[in-house]
Amino acid sequence: MEKEASLYxxxxxxxxxxxxxxxxxxxxxxxxxxxxVFATFPPDHVEHVAVWLGEVFGGPPGFTEHYGGHQALLASHLGLHIRDEQRIRWLALMSRAIDEILPGRPALHRVLMAYFDWGTRIAQQVSQQPSGTDLGDPGPTPRWDREGLVREA
Known part of the structure; x- marks a missing residue:
């Protein structure tokens, strides 16, 4: 049986x-x-997101090595006060982007959107805390595969 390719x-x-x-x-x-919400994000934000997703989806640990890992990703959402309407719109726009960039791949679309639903819930929750909040140690960057969240060993 042939092994499925990583999400990456x-x-x-x-x-x-x-x-x-x-x-x-x-x-x-x-x-x-x-x-x-995104008006003040720095120009390199798109690159940081791509590197984060790469690590989450089974690629190299670039976000952890260069940008501070899971802790930094969570901290970047502090104080944003993301509302339900914004999270839902975020998901709708990401779904559209997936359809445009990775067309005709419904199974891949579903697994990516499952990750984004999970991740945006966490981002929204963390965003309600004020900037500078100590989040403790959230553990390593999560990994996601076709079955969902993969726990680090």
Whole structure:
């Protein structure tokens, strides 16, 4: 039996994730619900998201090695006060970006959206805490595969 490709390989590696992230943030810039949330994000945000997703989906540990890992990702959401409406719109725009960048792959779309649903719930929860909140040690960067969350050994 042939082993399925990692999610990282299935999305086209880091280049595929850059395209996905770029398209998503193009959609966000003109969205009346989300544009204000992302207005102050630095220009390298798209790259950071691509590297984060790469690590989560089974690629190299670039986010942990270069950007501070899981702790830094969670801390970046502190104080954003993400509302339900914003989380739902985020998911809708990401779904659209997946359809545009990775068309005709419903199984891949489903597993990616399962991750994004899970991740946006955590981001929304953390975002209610003020900037500078000590989140403790959230553990290593989570890994996601076609079955869902993979626990680190």
């Amino acid at each position: 390989a299935s999305v086209g590696g880091l280049e595929g994730l850059r395209r996905l992230s770029q398209r998503f943030y193009e959609l966000v810039q003109s969205d009346e619900v989300l544009a204000s």
